[in-house]
Amino acid sequence: MVAPADKPELRLDLRSAHVLCADSTSIGLDIIAQILHGFGVAQVVRACGPQEFRDWIKKKTFDLIIVDAEIGDHEGFELIRALRTSAPEANRVVPVVCVSGYLPKSRVVAARDCGANFVVAKPLSAGVLLDRIVWLGRHDRLFVESPNYVGPDRRFKNSGIPSDTGGRRAGDLSVNVGHPIGANMSQDEIDGMLKPQRLGL
């Protein structure tokens, strides 16, 4: 991650960004909105329940969605999963930040596996949220569509394939350093190997 403090001169212009925030409490929405307004976002749309969230997704295209993991009586994860699988195309691939005050490992995994780009713990820090937004604005991330998962590529950190598997993709590489395929050859050695020889008959 590039912490905002590391790049204080970097500029951002979020005036035209449309951000949807979903949280079941008005104070939760206020906090997110105040942070975003500070970043310069003019268009912050608030959804205080699952139905409002679904309605907005159908009506408007967003550049960023921030959703609480628990919204109303629902798990926010289900809303994110539904967004990834059945929302209009522009919103289906939009970056999603999942926020929550209670994040045991199982919920972080659930958030990742429902298609959230990032998970951020409450109480929100403006620095952490800005860091994620800057990251999204500076890095590409593949979008995966499969029968079991739809969302941003979950393997965007270069930490190799899971240690207990041999990998699933053709291009998967081991986390262990392999053996060199051979020493570097000098030009003489190359010439000795490849020099065309006139064949005398």
Next chain:
Amino acid sequence: MSKVKLRPVRYRLRDMVGGTRGVRVSEALARAEANLEQTAGVRWAALDEGLQELVRMIGHGRAERPGDDELKHVRRTASSIIACCMEQPLPSVARVLAKLCEMTDSLLASRYWVAGALDPAIELALLCRRGEVPEAHVGPLLDALDACIARYRAEEEDVTA
């Protein structure tokens, strides 16, 4: 043949970050933090209201086990007011509330209940809110709440054995 499709996606945020227009990251951050400071009064009021709601729901040595929906509501309330705990001494309140969520999860997974099962967490949250617990004492007290969960588990196993 694999049914997995990978495709590049270009976020519109790409056009908004790292250009020559707009504000510096440092300015954006300072503005956001100033905005948050202005919400302090409202946040503290929401925190106090949420804590009182928790006391009403499961405080005062509640004798009978709340229903699952009620326990989920407790967890949701505790989780939501964590959002309000930004400045000192509130981060310790946030840690206690997260522990309350853990305890609630544990109790949700069983029929076990002892009178006032969640009182220690709520009382500790209230003490931290009033600034009556030194920061150095919060960690050991959270460990003590873990011990409560372990004790509930052990007692439940004794009952079901």
